[in-house]
Amino acid sequence: MKLKLHVWRQKNKSAKGAMVTYDADNISPNMSFLEMLDVVNEGLSNTGEAPIAFDHDCREGICGSCSLMVNGVAHGPQDATTTCQLHMRSFQDGEELYIEPWRAKGFPVLRDLIVDRSAFDRIIQAGGFISVNTGAAQDANAIPVRKLDADEAFNASACIGCGACVAACKNASAMLFVSAKVGQLSLLPQGQPERQERVLNMMSQMQEEGFGNCTNQYECEAVCPKQISSDYIARLNREFISATLAHPNTRK
Amino acid sequence: MSWVNRALKSPIGAKVMMAVTGIMLTGFLIGHLAGNLLIFAGPEAINSYAEGLRKFPALLWLARGGLLGAFIAHLAFAAQVTLANRAARPEPYAFNNTVQATWASRHMVLTGCVMLAFIVFHLAHFTWRVTDPQISAMGEFDVYQMALRGFRQPPVAMAYLLAMAAIGLHLSHGIASLFQTLGLNHPRYNRGVRFIGPVVGVGIALLFASIPLSIYLGYVN
Numbered sequence: 001m002k003l004k005l006h007v008w009r010q011k012n013k014s015a016k017g018a019m020v021t022y023d024a025d026n027i028s029p030n031m032s033f034l035e036m037l038d039v040v041n042e043g044l045s046n047t048g049e050a051p052i053a054f055d056h057d058c059r060e061g062i063c064g065s066c067s068l069m070v071n072g073v074a075h076g077p078q079d080a081t082t083t084c085q086l087h088m089r090s091f092q093d094g095e096e097l098y099i100e101p102w103r104a105k106g107f108p109v110l111r112d113l114i115v116d117r118s119a120f121d122r123i124i125q126a127g128g129f130i131s132v133n134t135g136a137a138q139d140a141n142a143i144p145v146r147k148l149d150a151d152e153a154f155n156a157s158a159c160i161g162c163g164a165c166v167a168a169c170k171n172a173s174a175m176l177f178v179s180a181k182v183g184q185l186s187l188l189p190q191g192q193p194e195r196q197e198r199v200l201n202m203m204s205q206m207q208e209e210g211f212g213n214c215t216n217q218y219e220c221e222a223v224c225p226k227q228i229s230s231d232y233i234a235r236l237n238r239e240f241i242s243a244t245l246a247h248p249n250t251r252k
Numbered sequence: 253m254s255w256v257n258r259a260l261k262s263p264i265g266a267k268v269m270m271a272v273t274g275i276m277l278t279g280f281l282i283g284h285l286a287g288n289l290l291i292f293a294g295p296e297a298i299n300s301y302a303e304g305l306r307k308f309p310a311l312l313w314l315a316r317g318g319l320l321g322a323f324i325a326h327l328a329f330a331a332q333v334t335l336a337n338r339a340a341r342p343e344p345y346a347f348n349n350t351v352q353a354t355w356a357s358r359h360m361v362l363t364g365c366v367m368l369a370f371i372v373f374h375l376a377h378f379t380w381r382v383t384d385p386q387i388s389a390m391g392e393f394d395v396y397q398m399a400l401r402g403f404r405q406p407p408v409a410m411a412y413l414l415a416m417a418a419i420g421l422h423l424s425h426g427i428a429s430l431f432q433t434l435g436l437n438h439p440r441y442n443r444g445v446r447f448i449g450p451v452v453g454v455g456i457a458l459l460f461a462s463i464p465l466s467i468y469l470g471y472v473n
Contacts, residue, residue, distance in 0.1 A: 100345055105342055170358065172341040212263075213333045238437070241264070
């Protein structure tokens with residue numbers, strides 16, 4: 001396969017970036033998208049040009065490191081798939097591809113296609129955890145959990161924190177991410193003691209990081225590689241409203 | 253009351269206010285529509301309805317005050333949310349794409365502005381009666397004749413139809429959206445809820461549009 005790539009190149013956080021065009025030759029349809037970039041990078045290295053920087057780690061769709069906007073769609077055209085699991089057979093020979101980093105105020109570009117996603121870490125630190133006393137772990141089945149709740153909590157916990165929801169959202173909102181984390185913990189008994197302050201603190205942290213507001217367009221769930229449903233956003237809204245009304249002063 | 257202030261400045265709080273004021277404004281639209289449809293029952297029916305509305309000035313002004321308050325709040329929170337959303341993505345994508353967001357959901361500001369312009373024109377047209385000397389000369393409660401005079405002019409009828417299209421689009425996203433924002437969501441009812449917005453929104457717009465359309469086409473004389 002032969003492709004024409006338009007890639008965002010930016011030296012560092014403060015440098016001004018631009019789209020640069022590259023030809024990608026000798027691409028096998030069986031390569032993953034990241035392997036295709038590896039091939040392009042090898043070519044760039046051979047000519048002495050700096051390779052295209054992009055985030056990647058496990059390359060098996062579970063770590064949430066890879067993060068590319070391909071033709072305006074987060075993680076590319078294939079549903080429920082991270083960029084690393086996307087294969088070149090999803091594209092046509094001779095196709096032109098626009099490869100861009102996640103765009104959000106909360107995700108500043110560090111270099112080329114790499115963005116700083118530590119805003120998500122700070123949102124988790126604001127409340128996306130449970131506090132437990134140390135000691136021996138108790139028996140896994142000691143606390144009864146309704147099957148439906150366990151399933152829903154599990155579906156929410158599938159979130160890998162890649163940030164595709166923010167990238168796809170027209171408002172660069174992180175509501176799907178926050179809703180998955182809040183939903184997961186509020187559905188389980190272990191999440192109850194900190195339930196109210198969790199949602200209030202995580203939401204105010206999200207706002208502080210400069211993410212936008214949800215306008216119910218559901219672009220996020222369409223690109224989520226783990227298919228987190230926007231129903232969790234409704235649940236988050238419900239949690240936030242009840243925490244605000246019932247426990248207005250429960251905040252750090 | 254710092255918690256109220258904090259809640260209203262938060263992304264969800266502002267949207268809850270938009271949902272609640274949106275419900276009030278939609279409620280008004282439904283009442284307004286019910287009154288308007290009396291035009292099909294003849295001049296007697298709609299004119300006595302218009303006169304009846306003004307029988308209790310205290311109630312009328314209370315309703316007008318509430319409506320104006322909801323309207324201003326809806327606009328103010330919309331501005332707050334929109335500005336925050338624009339600021340959240342300073343650098344746009346070179347390749348813009350949309351997977352499943354509807355046209356209506358992406359153009360709420362546009363349809364909202366069309367509605368705002370229309371409301372000002374509509375008040376000037378039928379309430380203040382300053383746009384047309386012939387209407388100004390009519391008695392205050394001759395709504396029937398005012399409507400006939402107004403909608404027999406093609407540009408006026410067109411403007412009203414255009415505004416109704418904006419209302420239909422705005423409401424079709426807004427109504428479906430308010431359930432999500434208020435967290436009124438359950439797997440059992442979700443499909444129905446996503447259906448309600450377009451059905452109610454487009455339904456209201458079509459019924460409203462039926463009035464200028466049937467007058468213009470001569471079905472109402």
